[in-house]
Amino acid sequence: NAGVMQNPRHLVRRRGQEARLRCSPMKGHSHVYWYRQLPEEGLKFMVYLQKENIIDESGMPKERFSAEFPKEGPSILRIQQVVRGDSAAYFCASSPHQQGNTEAFFGQGTRLTVV
Amino acid sequence: KNEVEQSPQNLTAQEGEFITINCSYSVGISALHWLQQHPGGGIVSLFMLSSGKKKHGRLIATINIQEKHSSLHITASHPRDSAVYICAAPSGAGSYQLTFGKGTKLSVIP
Numbered sequence: 001n002a003g004v005m006q007n008p009r010h011l012v013r014r015r016g017q018e019a020r021l022r023c024s025p026m027k028g029h030s031h032v033y034w035y036r037q038l039p040e041e042g043l044k045f046m047v048y049l050q051k052e053n054i055i056d057e058s059g060m061p062k063e064r065f066s067a068e069f070p071k072e073g074p075s076i077l078r079i080q081q082v083v084r085g086d087s088a089a090y091f092c093a094s095s096p097h098q099q100g101n102t103e104a105f106f107g108q109g110t111r112l113t114v115v
Numbered sequence: 116k117n118e119v120e121q122s123p124q125n126l127t128a129q130e131g132e133f134i135t136i137n138c139s140y141s142v143g144i145s146a147l148h149w150l151q152q153h154p155g156g157g158i159v160s161l162f163m164l165s166s167g168k169k170k171h172g173r174l175i176a177t178i179n180i181q182e183k184h185s186s187l188h189i190t191a192s193h194p195r196d197s198a199v200y201i202c203a204a205p206s207g208a209g210s211y212q213l214t215f216g217k218g219t220k221l222s223v224i225p
Contacts, residue, residue, distance in 0.1 A: 043215040091158060098211040104148060108157035
């Protein structure tokens with residue numbers, strides 16, 4: 001049973017380009033969470049999705065950021081018109097139930113660098 | 116919203132030493148997570164605990180729900196234990212959102 005798979009591991013984008021980050025949850029997990037880790041800061045919640053539904057996007061910037069978890073395929077975190085401040089590590093976690101009281105399984109992360 | 120504080124921020128230890136990392140939180144919760152992050156690496160879940168103590172190899176995690184405090188201990192530390200250790204707690208009672216501490220960077224010197 002493969003763990004949470006994220007790709008790419010590293011992504012370099014020029015300012016103004018789009019970044020697409022992918023997350024395939026563990027088999028049997030239907031709950032996906034995205035977190036952002038800025039340099040020298042702790043992890044911060046961005047968005048919580050279940051299959052085809054966004055449950056909570058309160059931690060995600062209102063502009064330029066969007067997330068989806070389609071019926072088929074991985075969850076995608078999309079950042080449009082990237083700026084230098086978007087440079088960070090983005091982690092995805094999945095769980096069979098709502099996180100909090102359930103063990104969290106994290107991916108390796110995608111390190112986004114905006115140049 | 117839960118405030119999660121970790122101490123110390125940085126910790127250097129000699130190989131073989133006993134290590135303790137502390138975590139306190141402000142809102143009563145039913146479970147707390149300890150995570151490990153190697154430099155440039157992913158995040159690994161070490162423990163999720165709701166009461167008492169859990170042990171896995173040389174790692175021991177304890178939690179005192181009444182005092183809103185948890186500790187992570189490493190016995191007979193080894194250079195491969197060098198990593199950032201992060202505690203995380205639900206943002207509120209019953210919440211699925213996790214609030215993370217800023218992490219403790221541990222360096223174990225041979």
